[in-house]
Amino acid sequence: MDRIPILKMGPFLLVTIQVDMYDRLALNLENDLIIMVQKNGSKGVLIDISAVSIVDSFMGRIIGNIATMSRIMDAETIVVGMQPAVAITLVELGLPLSGVHTALNVEKGMALLQKKLADDLTEDSESEAEMDDNDQSE
Amino acid sequence: MISLNKETIKISSEKDVVLFRQRLREYATKIGMSVLNQTKLITAASELVRNILVYAGSGETTIEVVSERLQTGIKVIFKDNGPGIADVNKAMQDGYSSGRSLGLGLPGAKRLVNFFEIKSTVGHGTTVTIIRWKK
């Protein structure tokens, strides 16, 4: 079957998309990721799309779904390396991926996830502190 | 408008969609279209070719290098013999979907190209024509 490999890195999952996406492949990735997050109790998902030259409404929606579903299971999703032309095109298409965190590259994305994880841990020990949503898009 | 080069690709599965997008990129690269315009063209085309698969089941696309005055660009025609669209104006509105989708495909594709034309007859099918100039 057509599948994109998912790499487990400690509490996080890393997906590097290297091929031209089509709908079936995107749907399989969504399913596989959600199962993996649940099975491993992952705290974050990094999706590296630096090699992806086309994100249309279907793929954009899948990325949004992954982020929403992961959040329900207490995991953050970060989309990494979106090409400028792709970002501009998504806005013009009418799907600006607003609910999704982004980072320039995998290192920065990983650092962002680690920071979020650390923040969560201190918060948990600080008895009932409010969840603060420090959005660091871009 | 002068047609310089032309190719028709039948669409009946996602495999065809992948091939179609590859060919479209090859044409756009060959005429020296900027990366941004290529991305807009292929993204728009991706929406329209999905509509063929979802609503008509199958159809065909024609990729054409066209030239008019001092401009060169790519024209793509998406043709199907599916159910057609009863109210094209409604279908062109942002957020209108007969299914449970976002209704972004048609209006979004229109925003991404320089020329957009849709002709549809209920019971006969739909033809969408787009042009993106190389600029």
Ligand SMILES: Nc1ncnc2c1ncn2[C@@H]1O[C@H](COP(=O)(O)OP(=O)(O)OP(=O)(O)O)[C@@H](O)[C@H]1O
């Ligand atoms: N080739 C076609 N044949 C028949 N009906 C079509 C065709 N293309 C579009 N339509 C109709 O027009 C509506 C709007 O199309 P559009 O692509 O904008 O949105 P969508 O496909 O419903 O959602 P999205 O593209 O965001 O997933 C569709 O819901 C469908 O009813």
Ligand SMILES: [Mg+2]
């Ligand atoms: Mg559509």
